Amino acid sequence: MRELLVYLARQLVDEPDRVEVEEFEEDDGTLVLELSVAEDDYGKVIGRGGRTAQALRTVVKAAAVKDNRRVLVDIVE
Numbered sequence: 001m002r003e004l005l006v007y008l009a010r011q012l013v014d015e016p017d018r019v020e021v022e023e024f025e026e027d028d029g030t031l032v033l034e035l036s037v038a039e040d041d042y043g044k045v046i047g048r049g050g051r052t053a054q055a056l057r058t059v060v061k062a063a064a065v066k067d068n069r070r071v072l073v074d075i076v077e
Helices: 002-012 039-046 048-065
Strands: 020-025 031-036 071-075
Touching: 002 020, 002 031, 002 039, 002 048, 031 048, 039 048, 039 071, 048 071
Parallel strands: 031 071
Antiparallel strands: 020 031
16 A cells, blocks of 8 residues: 555655555554655645645555555645
8 A cells, every 4th residue: 555655645746755554553553655746746746725635645545445454645844
């Protein structure tokens, strides 16, 4: 899931080298992925009205279904 999120985010931004994803697991087994990008790229990752961010979350969650995992995608600064 982490690699998928990194790949998708790098395709959206102007500075793909600054894309970072931190991964950790919560007590209930939920996988949390925290995405951070360059300051000027946050608008591209979030999109108008949050549509791009929601699309990223949907794709990653769909990929997690085959592994029977719950995944949360957070965009952090």
